[in-house]
Amino acid sequence: MSIAAQSLAFAEEALTADDVKAAAAAEGAGFAYGLAAIGPGIGIGYLVGQAVQAMARQPEAASDVQTTMFLGVAFTEALALIGFVVFILLKFA
């Protein structure tokens, strides 16, 4: 048997169903976290940009805008947290 054929046979033996499942779970977890962070990133960027502009235009309303921005960031961040929880459940649970 050639070396290539021996390597192939070894690789086929080494990769069990559990290994394939673990690899798929790791891939899925990585995609879940990465994709879930994109949306909140865009959302928070837009929200903060508009809030900063509003505060620069009307500094007297800055406190009110700041509170609204804080709550908006916290709500948007919940989306990223959901993705993170899916990640830890797929990867570590």
Add this chain to the structure above:
Amino acid sequence: MTPMKPGAMSHRLEGPAPVMDVARDLARRTVLIAPALIILGAVFWQTPGAASVAYGIAIVIVNFLLAAWLLAWGGRISIAAMGAAAMFGFLLRLGLIFLAVLLVKDAEWVNMLPLGLTLIVAHLGILFWEMRYIGGTLAHPGLKPSAKMSIHHPADPSAKSTHETTGAA
């Protein structure tokens, strides 16, 4: 639309930051419901469940306080710095949460399911609960004034005096 003055982005936000009041109130409410959540965790997942729920609650509280502190800190420098603190703070806090979970992932007292559920439920639940107590006006940009605080604002006709509140003559 109000035009932006030159150098408006470098304007500092003076005075107390209302977001710190909101964050402290969020933390207080989280601590209030913590025993009920920990008991639920213990009922469904025994001791590791209770410990995981408590750990998740601690993460949520630190996350809220850190977010507000970063905003307040950035605001004292400039409005632009506050925007940067909000954006990079988001990344920083996600990293810290990841690190906090990574540190305990192999611990015997941790169950990932209640920990994950606590992160989502506590975070969202407390935020929706807090929405009822947010002033959202120029007069009260942070929390709504409580009945006790209203005593100090006699101009507010809806405010009850101490005598009315306590029922004294």
